[in-house]
Amino acid sequence: GDAAAEAAVRARQDTLTKPPGSLGRLEDLAAWLARWQGRAMPRLDRVEIVVFAGNHGVVAQGVSSFPAEVTAQMVGNFAAGGAAINQLARVAGAGLRVVPVEVARPTGDFTVGTAMSADEFRAAVAVGSDAVAPGIDLLCLGEMGIGNTTVAAALAAALFGGGGAAWAGRGTGLDQAGVGRKAAVIDRGLARHEAVLADPLAAAAALGGRELAAILGAVIAAREQGVPVLLDGFVCTAAAAPLAVLAQGGLDHALVAHVSAEAGHRRLVAALGQAALLDLGMRLGEGSGAALAVPVLRAAVACHSGMASFAEAGVSDGAG
Amino acid sequence: GDAAAEAAVRARQDTLTKPPGSLGRLEDLAAWLARWQGRAMPRLDRVEIVVFAGNHGVVAQGVSSFPAEVTAQMVGNFAAGGAAINQLARVAGAGLRVVPVEVARPTGDFTVGTAMSADEFRAAVAVGSDAVAPGIDLLCLGEMGIGNTTVAAALAAALFGGGGAAWAGRGTGLDQAGVGRKAAVIDRGLARHEAVLADPLAAAAALGGRELAAILGAVIAAREQGVPVLLDGFVCTAAAAPLAVLAQGGLDHALVAHVSAEAGHRRLVAALGQAALLDLGMRLGEGSGAALAVPVLRAAVACHSGMASFAEAGVSDGAG
Numbered sequence: 001g002d003a004a005a006e007a008a009v010r011a012r013q014d015t016l017t018k019p020p021g022s023l024g025r026l027e028d029l030a031a032w033l034a035r036w037q038g039r040a041m042p043r044l045d046r047v048e049i050v051v052f053a054g055n056h057g058v059v060a061q062g063v064s065s066f067p068a069e070v071t072a073q074m075v076g077n078f079a080a081g082g083a084a085i086n087q088l089a090r091v092a093g094a095g096l097r098v099v100p101v102e103v104a105r106p107t108g109d110f111t112v113g114t115a116m117s118a119d120e121f122r123a124a125v126a127v128g129s130d131a132v133a134p135g136i137d138l139l140c141l142g143e144m145g146i147g148n149t150t151v152a153a154a155l156a157a158a159l160f161g162g163g164g165a166a167w168a169g170r171g172t173g174l175d176q177a178g179v180g181r182k183a184a185v186i187d188r189g190l191a192r193h194e195a196v197l198a199d200p201l202a203a204a205a206a207l208g209g210r211e212l213a214a215i216l217g218a219v220i221a222a223r224e225q226g227v228p229v230l231l232d233g234f235v236c237t238a239a240a241a242p243l244a245v246l247a248q249g250g251l252d253h254a255l256v257a258h259v260s261a262e263a264g265h266r267r268l269v270a271a272l273g274q275a276a277l278l279d280l281g282m283r284l285g286e287g288s289g290a291a292l293a294v295p296v297l298r299a300a301v302a303c304h305s306g307m308a309s310f311a312e313a314g315v316s317d318g319a320g
Numbered sequence: 321g322d323a324a325a326e327a328a329v330r331a332r333q334d335t336l337t338k339p340p341g342s343l344g345r346l347e348d349l350a351a352w353l354a355r356w357q358g359r360a361m362p363r364l365d366r367v368e369i370v371v372f373a374g375n376h377g378v379v380a381q382g383v384s385s386f387p388a389e390v391t392a393q394m395v396g397n398f399a400a401g402g403a404a405i406n407q408l409a410r411v412a413g414a415g416l417r418v419v420p421v422e423v424a425r426p427t428g429d430f431t432v433g434t435a436m437s438a439d440e441f442r443a444a445v446a447v448g449s450d451a452v453a454p455g456i457d458l459l460c461l462g463e464m465g466i467g468n469t470t471v472a473a474a475l476a477a478a479l480f481g482g483g484g485a486a487w488a489g490r491g492t493g494l495d496q497a498g499v500g501r502k503a504a505v506i507d508r509g510l511a512r513h514e515a516v517l518a519d520p521l522a523a524a525a526a527l528g529g530r531e532l533a534a535i536l537g538a539v540i541a542a543r544e545q546g547v548p549v550l551l552d553g554f555v556c557t558a559a560a561a562p563l564a565v566l567a568q569g570g571l572d573h574a575l576v577a578h579v580s581a582e583a584g585h586r587r588l589v590a591a592l593g594q595a596a597l598l599d600l601g602m603r604l605g606e607g608s609g610a611a612l613a614v615p616v617l618r619a620a621v622a623c624h625s626g627m628a629s630f631a632e633a634g635v636s637d638g639a640g
Contacts, residue, residue, distance in 0.1 A: 017397050018404055019386075019492040023608070024581055024601025066339075066636065073635040077337050082628025084338055090626075091619045172339040261344055278598070280616070281344025288343070295615035296600070299411045306410075308402025315393040316386065 001035040001252065008040035015309040025277070029300035036228040036253040037137065044301050047094040047294055049140040049287045050131050050218060051078065051085060054101045054124075054211035056147035057109035061185045063150040065173045068106065071146045075100050078144075078286075085142060085286040092294035094140060099131050101210040108208075110154065110189040115208030121201070124210040128217025132225060139222045140230045140257070140294065142287020143211045143239070146172075151208045152238035153264050154186045158203040159238075159245050160271045163187055169234070169263030170283075179263075200242035212239035219243060223253050230290040230297075233260035233283065237268050244272050258282060258289025321355040321572065328360035335629040345597070349620035356548040356573040357457065364621050367414040367614055369460040369607045370451050370538060371398065371405060374421045374444075374531035376467035377429035381505045383470040385493045391466045392423050398464075398606075405462060405606040412614035414460060419451050421530040428528075430474065430509040435528030441521075444530040448537025452545060459542050460550045460577070460614065462607020463531045463559070466492075471528045472558035473584050474506045478523040479558075479565050480591045483507055489554070489583030490603075499583075520562035532559035539563060543573050550610040550617075553580035553603065557588050564592050578602060578609025 009031040014020055021027065033042035053075050059068045077083045078098040089096040101124055107115035116124065132139060145151075153167035164186030168179050189207060196202035204213060212235065219240045222229045231237050231254050243250035256269050259276035261283040269276050277293045310317040329351040334340055341347065353362035373395050379388045397403045398418040409416040421444055427435035436444065452459060465471075473487035484506030488499050509527060516522035524533060532555065539560045542549045551557050551574050563570035576589050579596035581603040589596050597613045630637040 016404075017394070017402060018604055022492070022602065022604040023404060024603065026600065026602065070636050073633070074337070077628060077633040077635055080628065080633065081626075082337060082633045084336075084343060084623050084627055087622035087626040088619050091615055091622050172342070277600070278616075280346065280597070282342065282346065283344065284338055284342040292616065292619055295411055296598075296612065299408055299612055302407035302411050303404050306401075306407040307404055308397060308400065313393070313397040313400065313402045315397055316390050 002038040005038055005040045006031045006035035009034040009304060016307040017310055017313050017315050023303055026300040026303055029297055030304035033228055033297065033301065036226065038226050041305055042301050044137050044298055046136045047092065047138045047140065048133055048136045049085065049089050049094050049096045049142060049291055051098045051142040051144060051287050052101055052128065052211035052214040053098065053103050053144040054209045055103050055106035056145060056151055056209045057106045057115065058111060058150055058185065059147035060109050061111055063182045063185055064147045064171055066146050068146045071144060072103050074144050075103060083286060084284055084288050085291060088288055088291035092291045094291060094294055097131065099127065099214065101127050101214050107210060110207050111185060111192060114206045116205045116210065118205060121205035121213050124213035125217035128214030129221040132218050132221040132227060136227055138230065138297065139218065139227050140287050140290035141215050141218055141236050142232045142290060143215060143235050143285055145209055145211050148209055148211065148235045149262060150182055150186060151212060152235040154189050154207045155204060156238045156241065156264055156268050157186060157190055158197040158207060159200055159241050166267065167264035200245045204242055215239035216242060219254055229254035230257040230293055231255065232257060232287045232290040233285055234262040234265035234268065235285055237265065241268065241272060257293035260289065322358040325358055325360045326351045326355040329354040329624060336627040337630055337633050337635050343623055346620040346623055349617055350624040353548055353617065353621065356546065358546050361625055362621055364457050364618055366456045367412065367458045367460065368453055368456045369405065369409050369414045369416045369462060369611055371418045371462040371464060371607050372421055372448065372531035372534040373418065373423050373464040374529045375423050375426035376465060376471055376529045377426045377435065378431060378470055378505065379467035380429050381431055383502045383505055384467045384491060386466050388426065388466045391464060394464050395420050395423060403606060404604055404608050405611060408608055408611035412611045414611060414614055417451065419447065419534065421447050421534050427530060430527050431505060431512060434526045436525045436530065438525060441525035441533050444533035445537035448534030449541040452538050452541040452547060456547055458550065458617065459538065459547050460607050460610035461535050461538055461556050462552045462610060463535060463555050463605055465529055465531050468529055468531065468555045469582060470502055470506060471532060472555040474509050474527045475524060476558045476561065476584055476588050477506060477510055478517040478527060479520060479561050486587065487584040520565045524562050535559035536562060539574055549574035550577040550613055551575065552577060552607045552610040553605055554582040554585035554588065555605055557585065561588065561592060577613035580609065
């Protein structure tokens with residue numbers, strides 16, 4: 001991160017026509033964008049939402065209330081412009097790209113084997129890295145994949161402990177008994193792969209899925225290219241979380257945009273030491289929470305770059 | 321409110337390509353807009369932010385860290401486009417109107433007399449009613465007035481009890497000792513006007529201020545004209561709060577957009593039985609929190625009107 005750019009933002013904030021600190025997180029967001037864009041005047045001219053889609057062998061264990069073919073059907077719906085994220089991208093003034101990651105080839109069922117081999121994992125990570133377009137100012141990440149809250153819960157448990165019951169949620173609409181079965185499936189996966197769980201990347205390969213690995217790759221590539229990241233809900237955050245475990249500050253360029261109603265997300269956000277920008281009871285995925293937070297960042301940038309200083313406006317400041 | 325319009329939104333929501341309820345508050349917001357616009361398909365083509373400004377005799381008691389002339393200076397800054405709300409209105413795609421309410425004639429100091437006579441109060445309320453433009457789809461309200469968090473705290477205490485210490489906050493930047501002095505000033509005002517505090521409108525006249533009375537008038541007029549309202553922070557919410565006390569449901573067409581870092585606001589929002597849409601640590605006023613929430617409402621409307629149904633998109637729903 002560019003500490004000088006962040007400091008320049010902080011210094012300018014205190015000259016603007018408002019009581020010091022009164023724009024709250026908007027001031028922090030301007031500083032955060034400056035730090036990770038490496039620019040004293042952050043900008044959001046090119047914002048892109050990338051939604052990765054994948055399928056999961058573990059759906060064979062009955063962990064979702066929707067059938068696996070919905071993943072491909074929703075990819076079609078994204079292309080046709082009919083999904084929530086299409087509307088939200090337009091409101092956000094953001095480009096939208098959907099990247100299916102071998103949707104026709106589900107990962108292995110993690111209760112009976114590994115989700116991905118090391119090579120398959122690397123390939124999915126590379127899909128994500130390659131999806132970060134050069135020169136964008138902000139990357140919003142999202143996902144679609146029937147069964148992937150089970151995968152995300154397993155990965156979160158591997159990274160932060162707690163077992164299936166701590167991380168399993170209703171997903172697209174399980175009842176309480178279904179959540180209990182899902183927790184048991186997760187625990188079977190954790191037991192099966194116990195030997196590799198201490199290695200965050202090995203855990204991500206063993207548990208899956210391809211779209212989670214692609215998100216991981218995109219977050220890494222964004223850091224290298226000076227692009228701040230907005231993470232969406234539970235699955236997206238879990239996918240990026242290995243970076244926080246691997247290195248102190250490894251996720252500092254990525255903010256959780258919205259805390260999902262999916263049970264494990266609040267716990268995961270806390271484990272990462274973050275506070276989500278929004279809390280609106282959504283639990284859709286698709287990048288919906290990230291898209292919804294884009295106008296908040298636009299507001300931060302607009303205030304920072306557009307407001308007059310006390311001196312320019314002839315307003316008495318509170319210091320005297 | 322139009323219950324049929326709200327029901328039509330709820331029915332349509334369940335056909336759209338998402339798990340039922342997974343858009344959380346966005347679904348509720350679409351239903352709320354429909355109810356108060358009286359339209360099954362809510363729209364946000366014309367959104368207007370109105371900022372009322374006023375000055376307060378009680379600043380003579382040393383309750384603000386900024387001098388009273390800043391109110392007029394900030395009105396100038398609004399006109400020149402240099403304030404936070406100018407930038408936020410642009411991001412929100414909203415019109416912005418600033419209405420000074422006799423800024424050159426401060427209200428009376430409520431610790432030594434009434435802030436406004438009954439006639440002055442009625443005149444200020446009428447300024448607010450008249451400021452609601454015909455045909456708008458959403459009204460965002462804001463205020464500017466050095467000293468007005470003291471007035472808002474006094475009014476909140478009059479309406480909901482608790483005394484000055486429960487409602488006084490740092491305003492534009494008081495230290496802890498300053499907050500204690502402010503609480504004492506509020507308590508003197510409450511004692512002085514004790515005889516009228518059980519009457520919400522008489523309390524609003526006795527404590528002030530003109531911009532708060534104008535907000536009250538605007539919220540009343542919006543209800544009559546079928547215009548939903550976004551309230552901003554502590555001052556704006558306190559200004560509208562008499563309507564909730566006067567009649568059950570009297571504020572149902574007005575949502576608190578952002579819960580302020582100003583101490584009393586969280587308490588006031590809870591007293592009204594509301595949950596603010598945003599919580600971003602802001603404490604600026606000017607309508608800033610309301611403006612910031614407009615894109616959330618746009619997102620709600622965009623999803624509701626733009627998404628495909630399961631049948632249209634050929635996506636399997638989760639019922640089977």
